Amino acid sequence: xxxxxxxxxxxxxxxxxxxxxxxxxxxNGQDHTLQLAPWTSLLDALREYAGLTGTKKGCxxxxxxxxxxxxxxxxxxxxxxxxxxxxxxxxxxIEGLGSEHALHPLQQAFIDHDxxxxxYCTPGQICSAxxxxxxxxxxxxxxxxxxxxxxxxxxxxxxxxLAAVKEVVDAKR
Amino acid sequence: MNPFTLTRAASVDAxxxxxxxxxxxxxxxxxxxxxxxxxxxxxxxxxxxxLNKLPLxxxxxxxxxxxxxxxxxxNADTAWHAEVQQRYPLLSQAILAGASPQLRNMAxxxxxxxxxxxxxxxxxxxxxxxxxEPGSGCAAIGGYNRIHxxxxxxxxxxxTHPSDMCVALAALEAVVQVQGPDGSRQIxxxxxxxxxxxxxxxxxxxxxxxxxxxxxxxxxxxxENFAYLKLRDRQSYAFALxxxxxxxxxDGNTIKEARLALGGVAHKPWRDKAAEHLLKGQPATExxxxxxxxxxxxxxxxxxxxxxKIELAKRAIVRALTQAAAGEQKASDVFTNSNP
Ligand SMILES: Cc1cc2nc3c(=O)[nH]c(=O)nc-3n(C[C@H](O)[C@H](O)[C@H](O)COP(=O)(O)OP(=O)(O)OC[C@H]3O[C@@H](n4cnc5c(N)ncnc54)[C@H](O)[C@@H]3O)c2cc1C
Ligand code: SF4
Ligand code: FES
Ligand code: FES
Numbered sequence: 001x002x003x004x005x006x007x008x009x010x011x012x013x014x015x016x017x018x019x020x021x022x023x024x025x026x027x028n029g030q031d032h033t034l035q036l037a038p039w040t041s042l043l044d045a046l047r048e049y050a051g052l053t054g055t056k057k058g059c060x061x062x063x064x065x066x067x068x069x070x071x072x073x074x075x076x077x078x079x080x081x082x083x084x085x086x087x088x089x090x091x092x093x094i095e096g097l098g099s100e101h102a103l104h105p106l107q108q109a110f111i112d113h114d115x116x117x118x119x120y121c122t123p124g125q126i127c128s129a130x131x132x133x134x135x136x137x138x139x140x141x142x143x144x145x146x147x148x149x150x151x152x153x154x155x156x157x158x159x160x161x162l163a164a165v166k167e168v169v170d171a172k173r
Numbered sequence: 174m175n176p177f178t179l180t181r182a183a184s185v186d187a188x189x190x191x192x193x194x195x196x197x198x199x200x201x202x203x204x205x206x207x208x209x210x211x212x213x214x215x216x217x218x219x220x221x222x223x224l225n226k227l228p229l230x231x232x233x234x235x236x237x238x239x240x241x242x243x244x245x246x247x248n249a250d251t252a253w254h255a256e257v258q259q260r261y262p263l264l265s266q267a268i269l270a271g272a273s274p275q276l277r278n279m280a281x282x283x284x285x286x287x288x289x290x291x292x293x294x295x296x297x298x299x300x301x302x303x304x305x306e307p308g309s310g311c312a313a314i315g316g317y318n319r320i321h322x323x324x325x326x327x328x329x330x331x332x333t334h335p336s337d338m339c340v341a342l343a344a345l346e347a348v349v350q351v352q353g354p355d356g357s358r359q360i361x362x363x364x365x366x367x368x369x370x371x372x373x374x375x376x377x378x379x380x381x382x383x384x385x386x387x388x389x390x391x392x393x394x395x396x397e398n399f400a401y402l403k404l405r406d407r408q409s410y411a412f413a414l415x416x417x418x419x420x421x422x423x424d425g426n427t428i429k430e431a432r433l434a435l436g437g438v439a440h441k442p443w444r445d446k447a448a449e450h451l452l453k454g455q456p457a458t459e460x461x462x463x464x465x466x467x468x469x470x471x472x473x474x475x476x477x478x479x480x481x482k483i484e485l486a487k488r489a490i491v492r493a494l495t496q497a498a499a500g501e502q503k504a505s506d507v508f509t510n511s512n513p
């Protein structure tokens with residue numbers, strides 16, 4: 001095993017770096033066994049180790065929603081959980097929602113309603129909207145606004161995002 | 174983040190043992206506060222005890238007619254739980270007024286109680302902060318302190334406890350059940366969080382290694398006349414500048430029982446029993462509410478940038494009491510907080 005040492009922030013003592021160990025994550029219905037350190041966030045595991053770069057890193061502190069994925073059908077911020085804590089869970093990322101040839105209804109609605117400009121927040125917006133639909137709590141525009149408030153869009157495409165989500169929510173009723 | 178080891182505990186006993194067996198250990202629930210602080214190098218545990226496999230995520234009735242909220246139940250599952258919504262809508266609405274849907278899906282009930290202050294200097298390791306580094310000083314006193322406390326401050330620290338959920342739990346007289354290396358005990362909610370005094374590094378009275386197992390609500394839920402009013406810089410996804418939790422029991426227009434707690438104003442959820450006493454037996458009128466509001470803020474002290482909070486808190490108290498007395502917020506009405 002690796003003999004790399006590191007300085008601990010707490011007391012300045014040298015300690016052996018914790019070696020990575022195999023972690024099996026179920027992502028979009030497929031098992032991925034990755035060599036991860038305990039401190040690897042789910043977001044970094046997805047992007048840097050599983051090669052699924054659809055999920056975006058905005059703030060890395062739970063403040064923007066760009067990293068939103070679904071865990072057992074519930075939307076979470078993948079930047080604020082550790083990959084090892086999600087072993088055994090069913091993870092869905094934007095790559096698992098639709099494909100280039102068969103767009104997810106939310107993806108189609110985002111295109112139809114011009115719900116993005118740069119597109120950086122979009123994967124998180126769409127995963128979050130899917131979580132909102134799974135929850136089944138929001139019906140009106142105000143309710144959708146409130147329950148989509150965990151996703152920030154720097155381009156300010158909120159009007160289109162709201163229209164897109166509303167269309168799919170209405171279609172599900 | 175500093176390197177650390179991690180185990181996922183399968184039982185409460187195993188979790189407590191694992192914590193005691195490691196130097197600088199910490200429990201991790203949803204991770205939404207701890208990992209944030211670790212990324213900022215404010216927290217640097219050497220070992221994490223993962224709690225998300227513990228059998229503590231249920232919400233069950235207690236023999237006393239109350240409700241037991243599991244420590245690892247998420248904030249979302251708690252807020253949307255049918256019993257909580259019907260019997261304790263004050264709690265449901267306070268939770269839904271906090272953070273975002275994603276964060277509430279991750280955040281655990283115990284973690285919410287244990288979350289640390291959002292004081293900017295506490296987060297900024299380049300500045301002095303007695304809470305982060307005891308004895309280093311307090312950059313907020315005499316600094317920029319718009320989000321800071323106006324009640325119960327000390328010369329060492331003027332931070333606030335940022336939780337919405339805890340303000341409702343204070344008003345509802347919840348009880349915190351804990352288990353530690355020396356057995357289990359229960360802590361009354363008013364004794365759980367503490368004032369900074371000369372030891373701001375201690376947010377609460379939990380002892381090292383003690384694990385919260387549940388938060389118990391007594392039978393009285395104030396489901397008819399309640400209000401949670403949260404005032405903040407934007408309508409959603411922001412911490413409270415001031416928040417007010419109210420529960421009233423009315424007999425006609427006379428107040429029989431009153432609960433009043435504030436968030437965003439002190440180092441702990443600020444329940445004022447003397448003000449509650451002033452309300453009891455009185456008619457539910459604006460004059461009564463004003464008297465209570467003046468009493469709560471009597472000893473308030475502004476720190477410069479946050480002076481506005483004193484008047485804001487008074488008006489918020491009057492408004493929340495008015496809403497509660499009128500039965501304006503309904504148990505079924507979960508989105509009241511987006512449009513106060
Ligand atoms: C962007 C953002 C906005 C937010 N806005 C709000 C808001 O408006 N209102 C609000 O109230 N909150 C808000 N929050 C805070 C959020 O509610 C808390 O981070 C969350 O409740 C913490 O729960 P957790 O399970 O994730 O805790 P963790 O991060 O896992 O743990 C927090 C602390 O609790 C300890 N702990 C966890 N479980 C236990 C246990 N069972 N026994 C003993 N100790 C334990 C941990 O050791 C740690 O010290 C916000 C957070 C973010 C990131
Ligand atoms: S107010 Fe408290 S938390 Fe903030 S800098 Fe001062 S000591 Fe630190
Ligand atoms: S990257 Fe996770 S919330 Fe911003
Ligand atoms: S489309 Fe650019 S951030 Fe939302």
